[in-house]
Amino acid sequence: MVIVYIDQADHQIKKSSLEAMSYGAALAKQLGCEVAALVLGTVQDNLADLGKNGAQKVYHLKNESLNTLDVKVHSSLIATAAKNVNANVVVFAHNINGKAIAPAVSVKLEAGIVTGASSLPNTENGFVVTKTVFSGKAFASIQIETPNKVIAINQNSFGIVNYDHNAIVEELNIPIPASSIKITKVEKVEGEIPLTEASLVVSGGRGLKGPEHWGILLDLAKSLGAATACSRPVSDSDWRPHHEHVGQTGIQIAPNLYIAIGISGAIQHLAGVNRSKTIVVINKDPEAPFFKAADYGVVGDAFEVVPTLTKAILKMKSTA
């Protein structure tokens, strides 16, 4: 059986987990086996609805204490659950929590693991999973040699598939070990779309000249419902918060649309965004290296182009 770990934030199932669910369902079909979801903690969503994303069954370990992450606790519960239901493949979303838990689960299940997977495995001859390496500059095909397997699938690389059935929900009864981690403070950025989950991202670089000029970028992001990002010098100079820094040494993202404004396109920046499906570059220098990595380019002054683009989007939205 394939089991998919369903991750949550603020009692809501994450989009990346629904992608992982659909990935797990496609994998189970390929292997000719069953697929189930595993939910820890309490969520608002109707768990039977996970059937709509491909789950046949949902195993639920319902306990408030599991709403915050303790890798030691979560990984041991997931490993125990996988053993109890005879799952030999465990799928995670390669998101913040998945990255933290999946490798520990692989140790506990003596399973080979591939994190950052970009597509379904090739199971014709063995079990070969393709993953992104060198910060998106290449792919590696990796054979998992062990009977048990753990895969963490990249965010935004496997689309959510709709099924027309509900899943059967079954509560699990596994004793919960005491947590050794005490959360003392939680700071959420209000009203912002988390960058790694966003399908549209608007990003700014040093070309915007200073934090006081970010308004035009924020307006554009708002018109699209996009998350905002920035280049490293921008966050290093505290023009924007650190969590917006994308690139080789920041966050790696793969949205459907990445709009780069006043960013030169240095190799370390591209490493964080080159898996985006469509890239738009707005830069006044026609020689900026970013144009080589772009699908659409606008050579022009950001201070003129960006407000015009925002207007065009609002116009499109009002007539659509």
Added chain:
Amino acid sequence: MKILVCISKTPDTTAKIAFTEGNTKFDENGVQWIINPYDEWYALVRAIELKEKDPSTIIHLVTVGTADAEPIIRKALALGGDEAIRINSNSNDSFFVAKQLATVAKEGNYDLIFTGKETIDYNSASIGSMLSALLDMPFVSLANKFDCDGNTATVRREIEGGEETCEVNLPVVISCQKGMAEQRIPNMRGIMAARTKPLKVLEPFEASATTSIKKFDTPPAKSGVKLIDPANMDELVRLLKEEAKVI
């Protein structure tokens, strides 16, 4: 306090990514090697800062790598750290590597184990989590702030859409990222001192690899940028909607 910092050697961020031997091996020709930036800028430097606050702190560095990793570990020692251990293997199976590190960690009885959040070559982000499972220790990932008071560590970590601060008792495994420490460069005194710091070489411990790399591929090149007149943003919107279908 005794800290173990895990160090990995990675190609420089501007290195040309190419493959040889029928696309089964990374082409190291002409590649400059660096300390994985997360290991250096955040894990190692934070450990050094902790030692500056409490000089009785002992820092050991560990790497899994063949002899060509020595310049990297010496460079790390030039930044700080008391001694280094190199486990002589060039495996790129995360489990095998984690098992090597865990064996060193067990023998050294460390209070604190720091890793970078991931390496910039294989991007697996697996070692810290695996180590915590092998050592049966708590694990806090993506830490961007770390302090320690006696036996209690206070760690701030990234969560979806924000940050979370937690307290955890030592020993603990921490994966480090931006925010943990201020970047620094080695000075002459550090470089001289590093030459005589102990560097122990161990043969790999018994462990089996769980994965193997079959081949590498490079993504297809973009077909070329379509330039749009800056005065005609309606056209860009139309293309994004009708051609790219992303809005």
